[in-house]
Amino acid sequence: MPSPLEYAQQHRADHLAELKDFLSIPSVSTQPAHAADTMQTAVWLAESLKAAMLENVAIIPTNGHPLVYADWLHAGPNTPTVLIYGHYDVQPVEPLEEWHTPPFEPTVQNDFLYARGASDDKGQVFIHVKAVEAYLKTHGRLPVNVKFIIEGEEESGGASLRAFIPENKEMLAADVALVSDTSMISRDQPSIVYGLRGMCYLLMDITGPARDLHSGSFGGGIDNPLNVLGHIVARLKDENGHILIPGFYDKVRPLSQEEREVLSRLPLDEAAWLAETGAPEAWGEPEYTLVERLGARPTLDVHGIIGGYTGPGAKTVLPSTVHCKLSMRLVPDQDPQEIAQLFQEYVQSIVPPTVTVTINGRGGAPATITDRTIPAMRAAVTAYEASFGKKPVFMREGGSIPVVGQFQEFLALETVLMGFGLPDDRIHAPNERFYLPNFYRGIETSIRFLTGFAQLES
Ligand code: BES
Ligand code: ZN
Numbered sequence: 001m002p003s004p005l006e007y008a009q010q011h012r013a014d015h016l017a018e019l020k021d022f023l024s025i026p027s028v029s030t031q032p033a034h035a036a037d038t039m040q041t042a043v044w045l046a047e048s049l050k051a052a053m054l055e056n057v058a059i060i061p062t063n064g065h066p067l068v069y070a071d072w073l074h075a076g077p078n079t080p081t082v083l084i085y086g087h088y089d090v091q092p093v094e095p096l097e098e099w100h101t102p103p104f105e106p107t108v109q110n111d112f113l114y115a116r117g118a119s120d121d122k123g124q125v126f127i128h129v130k131a132v133e134a135y136l137k138t139h140g141r142l143p144v145n146v147k148f149i150i151e152g153e154e155e156s157g158g159a160s161l162r163a164f165i166p167e168n169k170e171m172l173a174a175d176v177a178l179v180s181d182t183s184m185i186s187r188d189q190p191s192i193v194y195g196l197r198g199m200c201y202l203l204m205d206i207t208g209p210a211r212d213l214h215s216g217s218f219g220g221g222i223d224n225p226l227n228v229l230g231h232i233v234a235r236l237k238d239e240n241g242h243i244l245i246p247g248f249y250d251k252v253r254p255l256s257q258e259e260r261e262v263l264s265r266l267p268l269d270e271a272a273w274l275a276e277t278g279a280p281e282a283w284g285e286p287e288y289t290l291v292e293r294l295g296a297r298p299t300l301d302v303h304g305i306i307g308g309y310t311g312p313g314a315k316t317v318l319p320s321t322v323h324c325k326l327s328m329r330l331v332p333d334q335d336p337q338e339i340a341q342l343f344q345e346y347v348q349s350i351v352p353p354t355v356t357v358t359i360n361g362r363g364g365a366p367a368t369i370t371d372r373t374i375p376a377m378r379a380a381v382t383a384y385e386a387s388f389g390k391k392p393v394f395m396r397e398g399g400s401i402p403v404v405g406q407f408q409e410f411l412a413l414e415t416v417l418m419g420f421g422l423p424d425d426r427i428h429a430p431n432e433r434f435y436l437p438n439f440y441r442g443i444e445t446s447i448r449f450l451t452g453f454a455q456l457e458s
Pocket of ligand 2: 120
């Protein structure tokens with residue numbers, strides 16, 4: 001009988017073929033046209049968990065997309081339980097014309113697998129499914145108890161899981177959460193993320209005249225909501241990235257000297273990082289380093305503006321209503337609701353009486369910091385080191401994974417963020433990809449984590 005590690009090595013081709021199937025279903029949770037596909041992906045994942053010999057596999061209906069649950073709980077009462085979280089939904093693929101291969105026809109080129117969701121997050125979810133399978137198909141048992149909770153709405157706000165967690169504490173009870181939905185600092189340098197930024201996402205609508213007006217007959221006499229929007233956006237932050245909303249920074253926990261020291265040692269190759277973006281220069285608050293600005297400082301960014309005439313040719317119009325989508329990335333101890341309130345008050349204080357503004361929230365989550373001293377972190381360090389030949393570094397990530405804060409709040413669970421993505425995986429962008437050697441090493445790392453965590457805790 002092979003060991004779980006040998007099993008994983010022997011079945012690499014199968015694991016890749018199955019991952020391609022998983023990736024070929026377009027589970028774009030935010031687009032209603034893909035609702036049936038998203039459902040089908042949940043069914044596919046549930047079948048795959050069953051095939052991995054997990055038990056109590058369930059597709060749990062919600063008001064949105066279903067949750068997928070599975071467990072294996074026979075390791076014994078004094079053995080710890082690991083709750084594995086991930087998401088089977090993916091980001092939209094637009095602009096489609098920029099993809100070199102179709103986003104839902106997974107394609108291997110060199111060592112990369114190209115597809116929407118390859119890295120974020122289907123490929124990383126699948127790592128743990130296959131690690132558990134390797135154990136159950138060889139030893140017939142796991143060294144620890146394992147529960148999977150995989151959601152289908154992470155990329156569109158996560159409302160269903162947020163409602164589910166406080167109502168199902170018993171079902172989700174565990175000793176630690178394990179999440180692979182982040183990146184390593186580079187190919188050969190594993191990283192454990194211990195800090196994530198939070199998020200406050202807002203939609204702003206600005207209305208002037210009751211209908212579109214001719215800009216010759218009315219321009220100069222009626223204010224233009226699109227110009228007003230430009231003025232508002234210009235007053236949200238200065239050229240150096242300082243946010244101008246009064247009170248915005250009041251609760252920001254200052255970076256300690258010790259933490260700045262730790263972050264300054266991260267081996268981030270700034271030139272390579274910049275080259276990957278294609279931007280002419282890096283940018284941001286001058287008093288902070290790049291690593292600090294990316295993970296430990298709050299931001300405000302406009303994501304989309306809709307308004308006026310955008311079709312071919314020229315049309316002279318004063319638009320009636322315009323829309324703006326924007327978000328603020330938050331750090332400890334900023335409160336998303338309080339930040340939304342401050343934003344609202346500030347905008348209302350600067351908006352002219354010529355228009356009306358309405359602001360609506362579209363999801364918020366506080367930033368999180370994980371305790372780096374828990375036993376599961378030691379198990380993760382050892383597992384990474386054995387699989388990658390290098391000790392992981394600890395870093396803070398600028399992205400958000402709202403469930404991490406909910407696990408802390410409702411389940412008193414710390415999360416080990418065991419990421420296997422890379423900074424140039426192009427998540428949320430065209431030509432998303434996953435570096436396959438890290439898919440296979442990821443499975444090995446997960447196997448070693450389960451083994452090591454059982455030994456540490458017993
Ligand atoms: N996997 C990402 C979070 C992430 C991004 C980790 C970059 C590491 C690097 C996650 O799926 C995501 O995109 N989250 C959203 C959350 C938001 C919609 C609340 C994000 O960060 O924009
Ligand atoms: Zn993700």
